Amino acid sequence: MCATCGCSDDAGVRVTDPVAAGHDHPHDHGDGHGHGHREPDSRTVALEVDLLAKNDDLAGDNRRWLAEREVVALNLMSSPGSGKTTLLTRTITDLGDELPCAVLEGDQETLLDAERIGATGARVIQINTGAGCHLDADMVAAGLRALAPARGSLLFVENVGNLVCPALFDLGEAGRVVIMSVTEGADKPLKYPHMFRTADLMLVNKVDLLPYVDFDVEYCVTAARRANPAVEVLEISATRGDGLESWYDWLRRRAGALTA
Incomplete structure (x- = not known):
């Protein structure tokens, strides 16, 4: 049992190569979050500290492993439905010939x-x-062994969709990207400040829908910078293409900074 968030331990974790799996989809589509409720006590606090300290040690191992291979790892986090996978497929299609890309894909099921x-x-x-x-450093280490990303590649880690627990766990990444959708509330950075406090970049996605939804971009950006004054912000549409060249330039700078 995870003392930090109450989710189950790694007994149900599966690392799968979808090409080698040899089947279409698993039959079990369970979506239980498994969060428990407990009264805080000194033992729980000690478990939280031990858990996060162990995770940070493993994250350091991952960071060294990636740096030795000049692999730039980016942790992509968001609520479900923000457009992470759509953005990734378009990014890989547009940049794949210029920057070799690989992905660790995190989901509860399927x-x-x-x-x-x-x-x-x-x-x-x-x-x-x-x-x-959430993903943790140990899961990512297992994924890296199975993935074996090419030297000099760009590695996207698509985290499990939520704005709470993924922010707590260092995976060994070189950067953190939070994706907001204009179909969400513009006050999310105020409600989930730790997620935005740890981000290097916030992408405001689905701006093509702004004429049809009640979303104040300026309010959202101000709220994010209240949590993290240094966070960069880009407005994009992964489907229509708005702002994607600025996103690609950000990726090029990140890749160049690590491999220079």
């Missing part, structure tokens, strides 16, 4: 998003967390 990524030709490994609500 290979659906990994199959979408795999259709672009990029190498992808699915990590199913079962009842777990």
